[in-house]
Amino acid sequence: MVHDSSWSNKLFQVCNYSFLILLSLLCVVPLVHVLAMSFSSSTEVEAGLVGLWPVDFTTDAYAFVLRKSEFLDSILVTLERLAIGVPLNLLLVTLLAYPLSKEVKVFPLRTYFAWFVVFTMLFNGGLIPTYMVVKETKLLDSIWSLILPGAIPVFHVVLLLNFFRGIPKELEEAAHMDGAGHWVTLFRIYLPLSAPVFATIGLFAMVGHWNAWFDGMIYMNHPDHYPLQTYLRTIIIDQDLTVLGAEDAIRQFENINPRTTRAAQVFLGSLPVLLAYPFLQKYFMKGIVLGSVKG
């Protein structure tokens, strides 16, 4: 665009910068406030003196939270779910996307299979029947209940298959000339070319597994089996003081109260996402643009 140095344009620029900077601060200020609370002493928090910076700095809330076995156990459940769930997501998405990216003359049933997969995104059995199936397949209270029902993110299949279709056919044909079958073509040619899309899908799968809470809540009968976000729900949303720990445990730390410990857990619960965020940002824009451009 062409620069315009008129008075009205300058005024517009000033307003525009101010508005957008304010708006962007508004997106993170609530998080900063809660972070500040988590590092402040309970008396200052109760007196309403904590703004965006810790007052009477203390790490007692974190010391308390990190000693709670329920909190640590739930992190382990989430880590287990990530360790199994994310690679499985990637593998299944890849194995579905490759055949579905073929043309009909190469893979005659392609269209039927593609609709078979996409239909699950358009229509679903609803909460109760899905719950019954998970129950009948004996997954309740098992880590697999958090992994298998959602093992195939259909949207990611579509994303990857559209990317695969953009890969020049000549590469595949050349590989076939040299005697490569579909397995070799997929793993030695397509996958190395798809690193950015893979990073996108992998990061999204990680964030998805980390943030998931509903499956843990309905499929786990014992709170010991809760993943982190499900456990955090009992603390942060239900504010269940019995889960928070015995009164005695709280008295050991004079500087904490339920509000500061909740704040600490809110922050710890979002910390891995915040740490992964720079990588996420690098890839998701590409991923979204890739998904919207058809090959």
Added chain:
Amino acid sequence: MKPASGASRMTLRPSSARSMYAQWPLYAMIVPGAILLIIYHYLPMLGFVMAFQNFKPTLGFFDSKWVGLDNFVYIMNLPNIYQVIWNTFYISIMKVVAGQVFPILVALLLNEIRINIVKRSIQTLIYLPHFLSWIILGGILIEILSPSRGIVNQIIQAFGYNPVFFLGNADIFPYVLVVSDLWKEFGFSTIVYLAALTSINPHLYEAAVVDGASRMRQIWHITLPGMTPVIVLVATLSLGNILSAGFDQVFNLYNSSVYETGDIIDTLVYRMGIEQVKYSLATAIGLFKSVIGFLLIAISYSLAYRFANYRIF
């Protein structure tokens, strides 16, 4: 050109050069995913028979009594069902409209920012809430909106007004949902519009300047028409989600004092099915939602195909 190894194995038709090599791996690759989809996505669809039964877990599908449409009749007579359906539409339509208009505006304004580092910093901050769960954001909102001690009400009181019970007042709860959903998602929604903006040919703007078009006229005659396909696409696709007013958000923010305006179909199904163990009734409502939702999605996809040339795959 035919691979030599293939020629000896197969009888050939001229058009089948591509099928020289084995096709079974393509089927083998689909099998694991297909099995999981059948078990966890297609099998539950059969579970819809429960909607026509008085389902008792102890009796199972085969021995539970068939009741025809009784469950649906019962649901139609529930005193709050129409309110819940209305709430669902009301909340999600407000979310769709706000969630599209505001990101378009922000994308247009961001596009006017010339200093790249400022632009990128703003983008970094506004995308962030999208990646946090509603548990985390719910925890933050419950804390800052608390009427007795939350910082928002401290500010409101500092200006001499009475504290507002944002999450406990049925009159304002739906708007709290809309605004907080907008807060979480508007930044992320701008991405697709920004991508559309960058794909507009810069020569168009140069030509417009030569013709003496003002900045507003450029936006009206070049930028907006350039974004129209994406706007139409997002609008039609969001039609398919109109029955999902955002379970994750509502479930983590609502409480019994705002059921009147905040209860939506999904939360009702949850309370009926999981908390009260009325499987048949919950399934019947779920079936209603799935069927209507499917029709809406089918309509929205065909509209998206017709007006924006959109195809899923």
